[in-house]
Amino acid sequence: MLGAKDRHKIVVVLLEEAVGRKSALTLAGAHLDIILVLSAPLIDDASARFDPKPHFVSGGSAKYKRTTVVEWYHSHLVLRVVTITAWILKILIFHQIQRPNTCHFFYACDNNPNWPATRPNRPVEILALDGSWAYLSRYVILSHNFKLKYLLCLPSPRETARGTFMAPNIVLFLTDQLRRDALGCYGNKICQTxxxxxxxxxxxxxxxxxxxxxxxxxxxxxxxxxxxxxxxxxxxxxxxxxxxxxxxxxxxxxxxxxxxxxxxxxxxxxxxxxxxxxxxxxxxxxxxxxxxxxxxxxxxxxxxxxxxxxxxxxxxxxxxxxxxxxxxxxxxxxxxxxxxxxxxxxxxxxxxxxxxxxxxxxxxxxxxxxxxxxxxxxxxxxxxxxxxxxxxxxxxxxxxxxxxxxxxxxxxxxxxxxxxxxxxxxxxxxxxxxxxxxxxxxxxxxxxxxxxxxxxxxxxxxxxxxxxxxxxxxxxxxxxxxxxxxxxxxxxxxxxxxxxxxxxxxxxxxxxxxxxxxxxxxxxxxxxxxxxxxxxxxxxxxxxxxxSQRMVRSERWKYVYSPNDMDELYDLEADPAELRNLIDDASSADTLKQMKARLIGWNDATDDMFQWDWVRWNFPEPILPYN
Incomplete structure (x- = not known):
């Protein structure tokens, strides 16, 4: 059974001494769910792509093409099969979680025409270890009598409100006082980024x-x-x-x-x-x-x-x-x-x-x-x-x-x-x-x-x-x-x-x-x-x-409320530089009313300052931001 320290040096555990000796294999840097490695005759290490979607049907059973999984993008995790040796059949196993911390998996085998596509006679059960690690509690019986030889133990998927997935690492790089338009990807032609x-x-x-x-x-x-x-x-x-x-x-x-x-x-x-x-x-x-x-x-x-x-x-x-x-x-x-x-x-x-x-x-x-x-x-x-x-x-x-x-x-x-x-x-x-x-x-x-x-x-x-x-x-x-x-x-x-x-x-x-x-x-x-x-x-x-100020901005318009100063209204389509304040423009009166309604709607949705009638009297009925 693996300890948590083995996450990035994945230990292949010998389950059966079919070759007459105990052995272990260490792989560095792989990011997978579970791989079962089966003893098999010498085979070519040619790779083929596996599309899991067509193989899932109701009732928990599945049929597979004769393929080896190369990679599968799933949620936040890229699952890859890594090359082990030329004499080992590589199989990726993945299926839906049936209950928290317990997984039922099926697999696909190599595309050699002499080997039939197979599936296990009973599901493989994965149990969580220390909250994030998994091991196989029992191995499967294969219809073509290949013997289960190795087990790769990796972090188990998590059962969450969003479903089951591998918890990703997250890196947030935050800057201080950075203008959006200083970056080339936002249109700057001078600043090199x-x-x-x-x-x-x-x-x-x-x-x-x-x-x-x-x-x-x-x-x-x-x-x-x-x-x-x-x-x-x-x-x-x-x-x-x-x-x-x-x-x-x-x-x-x-x-x-x-x-x-x-x-x-x-x-x-x-x-x-x-x-x-x-x-x-x-x-x-x-x-x-x-x-x-x-x-x-x-x-x-x-x-x-x-x-x-x-x-x-x-x-x-x-x-x-x-x-x-x-x-x-x-x-x-x-x-x-x-x-x-x-x-x-x-x-x-x-x-x-x-x-x-x-x-x-x-x-x-x-x-x-x-x-x-x-x-x-x-x-x-x-x-x-x-x-x-x-x-x-x-x-x-x-x-x-x-x-x-x-x-x-x-x-x-x-x-x-x-x-x-x-x-x-x-x-x-x-x-x-x-x-x-x-x-x-x-x-x-x-x-x-x-x-x-x-x-x-x-x-x-x-x-x-x-x-x-x-x-x-x-x-x-x-x-x-x-x-x-x-x-x-x-x-x-x-x-x-x-x-x-x-x-x-x-x-x-x-x-x-x-x-x-x-x-x-x-x-x-x-x-x-x-x-x-x-x-x-x-x-x-x-x-x-x-x-103290509040601002509401739509695709075209921006309204700024300043309790102790002049308000502002800008037509960002005609005036993206925000140079002309239309707050007193008679032709924009209807727009101003609508933008005020948007502002009061946001206020009500977030419990902001307009909680008294004497403050709200010159605002129209609110337009809620989430309709």
């Missing part, structure tokens, strides 16, 4: 992914909980939060705790920013490596924002080699933990959190000089005049002392930002390479995203909070599933949807009351009919009480 582009082209690209909040802590807490900030309680950054709100409560369910309950090992490398005092370990992670890195800048390279009596750099060239940069070192930490877990006995979840490309963009060579600032054209909305816009927009521009920053200054900042993005891309490639080198790519889900975007000169703004523009709220979201094909998903999805997605991918049970919806149907190639055709976001600023 070859690894992310390849990931998008081979996997699933979500084209309308939105964060729930433009601020780090609320967005990250939404990712953890599947809840909007007004429900999980982290509404501004925890490092400047009021004393009565130190961060996310440990009473709130998180995907990390739920994955832990299903048997996952969980590791975390990099930025946290969800609680002032408590780390990831208090939320289900086994360990957290924050790491340390210096930030020494080349003299004379700093681009600064200047305040009375003070200034600080927003971009520059690092004096350190790239291997000493914080992004590189976070990837180092993540890769080290990944390699360790890849040889372990549990499915694992790894989160790699880079602080880049959040300012200050102090970028090492060769990335610091990778882009010529002169080639960077102005954003279409750099022409912002602030006319007809909320007063807070101009105030934000002035508070950052950006009045004297022309496009030539922004070109230099953006060039360094792009360098940071290309460095991230390199590190993503390093993590993906490590997954491949460990031989676990066939059972590993890889997700890439960001907590929120960045103004980066759009609308003449710096940083993120204070506005509800797409540059800040729209985020990249790329997913690579084992066996998946490239797809572009046009529906609106949200960062908080990752929480139920991760839990379902790991076979866990979802708590009630979530705002997030699992993206698993999209990942499996489906398109849910009841998916909402709008998205809802909120902002509470970076300082408590400074501002």
């Amino acid at each position: 070859p690894h992310l582009d390849q990931l998008a082209n081979a996997g699933i690209r979500f084209d309308q992914a939105y964060t729930t909040s433009p601020v780090c802590s609320p967005a990250r807490a939404s990712l953890m909980t599947g809840l909007y900030p007004h429900k999980h309680g982290v509404m501004i950054n925890t490092h400047i939060a009021p004393a009565w709100n130190r961060g996310l409560s440990t009473d709130v369910a998180t995907f990390s705790r739920l994955l832990k309950e299903t048997g996952y090992a969980l590791d975390y490398a990099g930025k946290w920013h969800v609680h002032q005092d408590l780390g990831p370990e208090e939320f289900g992670f086994d360990r957290h490596i924050i790491g340390s890195a210096q930030s020494e800048m080349e003299p004379g390279s700093a681009l600064t924002v200047d305040f009375p009596g003070n200034s600080f750099p927003v971009a520059g060239t690092s004096a350190l080699p790239k291997e000493e940069h914080k992004t590189w070192k976070v990837a180092d930490d993540g890769i080290a933990m990944l390699r360790e877990r890849a040889g372990g006995d549990q499915p694992f979840f790894l989160r790699v959190d880079a602080t880049a490309p959040h300012f200050a963009n102090i970028v090492p060579e060769p990335y610091a000089s990778m882009y010529d600032p002169q080639t960077i054209e102005p954003w279409p909305n750099f022409a912002e005049s602030f006319t007809g816009k909320p007063a807070a927009h101009l105030r934000k521009h002035q508070e950052w002392h950006l009045e004297d920053k022309d496009w030539s200054w922004w070109q230099q900042v953006i060039a360094k930002y792009y360098g940071d993005v290309s460095l991230i891309d390199t590190c993503v490639g390093r993590v993906l390479d490590a997954i491949g080198e460990c031989g676990i790519e066939d059972n590993t889900i890889f997700i890439f995203s960001a907590d929120h975007g960045d103004s980066l000169g759009s609308h003449k703004h710096f940083e993120k909070s204070g506005t509800m523009y797409d540059e800040v709220f729209r985020i990249p979201l790329l997913v690579k599933m084992p066996g998946s094909e490239h797809r572009a998903i046009p529906q609106f999805v949200r960062l908080l949807d990752l929480m139920p997605t991760l839990v379902e991918c790991g076979g866990g049970a979802l708590p009630t009351g979530l705002d997030g919806k699992s993206l698993l149907p999209f990942l499996e190639g489906n398109s849910p009919e009841d998916w909402p055709d709008s998205v809802y976001c909120e902002s509470h600023g970076e300082v408590w009480g400074y501002s």
